[in-house]
Amino acid sequence: MILENFKHTQGKSCRTVAIRDTLERCGLTVKEEFVFGLAGGLSFSYVDPGGIFSENKFFKALAPNLMQFEHFAQNAGVDYRIVSEADDDFSRLESMLRLEDNPVICEVSPEVYADHLGSKASLWKDFKLDLPVTSHVTEIIGIDQENVYICENYSSEIYSIPREVFSKARDIGSDSYLDPHHRIHHIVLPADMSRADVEGMIYRAVRGNLKEYLDGGNERLGMKAFTRFMERFPELPESSRKTICRVSLEITGSLIKFVSPGMFRKMYGKFLMECVPYIGKEKEIAEISRLLSGSDYLWNKFAARVMKKDLSVEERMCGEATIELLTGIRSKEEQAIEGLREVFAA
Amino acid sequence: MNKNAQMKAIAMAFPDNESADDIAAMCSGLTFDLCQTSHSRFAVKAFTENRLDIVREYYQLEIQAVIQKFGSKKLRRLKQKMAAGSSVFVRKYDKDAADKCSFTYERVSSLKNIAGLGLWKLSDGKWHTGRSLEKRASAAFVNTRDWAVYEDINFYPDSMHSRDESCRKVYIRKLVSGLRCFISSKLARNLTGSVKVSIDDSFTDQRREVFESILGLGSGWRELYKKKYMSGAEFIKCLKKEQKMLETLLAETE
Numbered sequence: 001m002i003l004e005n006f007k008h009t010q011g012k013s014c015r016t017v018a019i020r021d022t023l024e025r026c027g028l029t030v031k032e033e034f035v036f037g038l039a040g041g042l043s044f045s046y047v048d049p050g051g052i053f054s055e056n057k058f059f060k061a062l063a064p065n066l067m068q069f070e071h072f073a074q075n076a077g078v079d080y081r082i083v084s085e086a087d088d089d090f091s092r093l094e095s096m097l098r099l100e101d102n103p104v105i106c107e108v109s110p111e112v113y114a115d116h117l118g119s120k121a122s123l124w125k126d127f128k129l130d131l132p133v134t135s136h137v138t139e140i141i142g143i144d145q146e147n148v149y150i151c152e153n154y155s156s157e158i159y160s161i162p163r164e165v166f167s168k169a170r171d172i173g174s175d176s177y178l179d180p181h182h183r184i185h186h187i188v189l190p191a192d193m194s195r196a197d198v199e200g201m202i203y204r205a206v207r208g209n210l211k212e213y214l215d216g217g218n219e220r221l222g223m224k225a226f227t228r229f230m231e232r233f234p235e236l237p238e239s240s241r242k243t244i245c246r247v248s249l250e251i252t253g254s255l256i257k258f259v260s261p262g263m264f265r266k267m268y269g270k271f272l273m274e275c276v277p278y279i280g281k282e283k284e285i286a287e288i289s290r291l292l293s294g295s296d297y298l299w300n301k302f303a304a305r306v307m308k309k310d311l312s313v314e315e316r317m318c319g320e321a322t323i324e325l326l327t328g329i330r331s332k333e334e335q336a337i338e339g340l341r342e343v344f345a346a
Numbered sequence: 347m348n349k350n351a352q353m354k355a356i357a358m359a360f361p362d363n364e365s366a367d368d369i370a371a372m373c374s375g376l377t378f379d380l381c382q383t384s385h386s387r388f389a390v391k392a393f394t395e396n397r398l399d400i401v402r403e404y405y406q407l408e409i410q411a412v413i414q415k416f417g418s419k420k421l422r423r424l425k426q427k428m429a430a431g432s433s434v435f436v437r438k439y440d441k442d443a444a445d446k447c448s449f450t451y452e453r454v455s456s457l458k459n460i461a462g463l464g465l466w467k468l469s470d471g472k473w474h475t476g477r478s479l480e481k482r483a484s485a486a487f488v489n490t491r492d493w494a495v496y497e498d499i500n501f502y503p504d505s506m507h508s509r510d511e512s513c514r515k516v517y518i519r520k521l522v523s524g525l526r527c528f529i530s531s532k533l534a535r536n537l538t539g540s541v542k543v544s545i546d547d548s549f550t551d552q553r554r555e556v557f558e559s560i561l562g563l564g565s566g567w568r569e570l571y572k573k574k575y576m577s578g579a580e581f582i583k584c585l586k587k588e589q590k591m592l593e594t595l596l597a598e599t600e
Contacts (some may be wrong), residue, residue: 079527081396084413086491100533182493190530208406217504
């Protein structure tokens with residue numbers, strides 16, 4: 001069976017696109033940015049390279065929060081659970097599709113079926129980390145005797161993947177960082193969300209997110225991690241710099257550009273603008289959104305600079321232009337956070 | 347092993363011990379699985395892999411539950427987490443337990459990797475090899491095919507936030523919203539008057555624990571599920587009555 005009239009458009013993040021598509025299926029049309037904000041989209045994580053664990057070969061400066069489903073469910077007050085039972089004959093999956101008429105959100109290692117993605121395969125072939133990609137989710141929208149039909153966030157197409165290949169993508173075995181991937185993220189959505197529900201969701205989401213960003217105890221997350229990154233990146237000792245090879249900076253840059261601040265700050269700004277019809281305060285929110293877009297732009301410039309192969313490692317890490325970019329990012333982000341505190345504190 | 351005892355071990359790591367006891371007691375929910383057994387027959391069974399929901403909700407805590415066998419990758423990952431100040435727990439199954447609930451959450455106090463042999467020191471005070479922990483879980487896995495038997499949990503106790511509301515209020519609200527979600531979901535639309543629903547014992551046991559032991563509501567709710575089989579429409583009516591009962595309780599709760 002294949003879901004009828006399934007609407008899917010390309011988006012930025014696999015999880016937020018999956019939630020958006022499911023909401024759409026339940027009659028709530030929202031933008032991906034809106035889901036992103038409701039799912040704890042204001043985040044930052046940073047891990048020093050080297051340090052006590054030499055396996056960290058690059059700066060892990062990232063914004064995505066992998067607990068987007070949990071945050072969304074909590075803020076929206078909807079039922080969410082993780083199903084981890086092996087489903088070798090796909091019976092559970094088929095049953096979920098049939099009974100709920102929603103896409104089934106499933107964790108996979110997408111590079112396993114890269115050969116079945118046509119021109120989009122290059123994304124997974126070029127984007128190399130030291131281990132198979134984990135925590136990516138795909139939307140299963142159909143299944144028959146031979147194939148599983150899926151939608152991916154980076155394309156608007158529907159792909160058909162042979163069942164045995166798809167099984168392998170769900171359980172990549174011992175090569176995987178997290179083995180296996182049998183997890184299905186199951187969100188049970190009500191069909192009667194009111195305007196007041198949405199307003200409540202917005203406040204819960206932003207306040208909870210701010211609290212976590214500002215007061216979280218984890219040094220690797222939130223404001224603490226952001227400040228550390230800003231201070232440590234250009235100041236890294238000479239000895240450690242040797243370990244930051246060109247490849248590491250390229251990976252750092254591409255992480256920033258493709259999966260982190262280089263696109264998520266702008267998304268959060270757009271989320272805030274989407275909130276205006278519900279909570280008002282247009283002028284203040286527009287200003288915060290502008291600051292976040294500005295930060296996003298500077299993050300991208302920063303990413304491009306650290307990936308510039310014709311510059312020395314020294315120049316890329318602590319050259320004048322790099323410092324200027326970091327200072328600009330810090331100023332914009334701090335102002336935006338302050339603005340958010342003022343608008344959402346009351 | 348009941349959920350309360352399992353969660354007690356985790357609650358010991360919370361800085362706020364007073365609420366932690368309440369939290370441990372409130373880790374059972376009302377979630378269930380709806381399975382279609384034939385064209386017009388369904389079965390409902392308790393869904394128990396949601397122990398951490400109330401902890402997440404009440405403390406607004408990012409508590410990560412990861413599924414991974416006891417290999418060197420798991421050891422390395424958790425060692426990093428512990429070095430960064432995280433509290434780490436793993437499931438230790440009773441010997442030869444075939445039931446996936448027969449485990450305790452044990453806090454990991456130390457980890458060693460000696461010549462490829464992973465050694466885990468747990469809160470039971472003993473060193474275990476990764477292989478022995480994995481072996482303990484294997485019967486439950488073979489029996490249920492649920493990878494959750496290899497779950498580990500980590501969180502930063504310092505990231506906990508205090509709530510203005512009581513744990514009981516947060517808990518009841520969560521139960522209400524869970525019921526509301528199901529009743530008005532597309533899933534529930536399958537439960538019409540022309541289909542039959544069989545009520546598994548696990549479903550009523552779960553409700554007995556929540557309504558009677560945790561919320562102290564007495565046994566009146568048992569009337570709802572006197573029949574082992576009912577029509578889909580009757581089942582939805584029962585859930586609506588539960589929702590109403592809990593909404594009344596929520597309004598009365600401080």
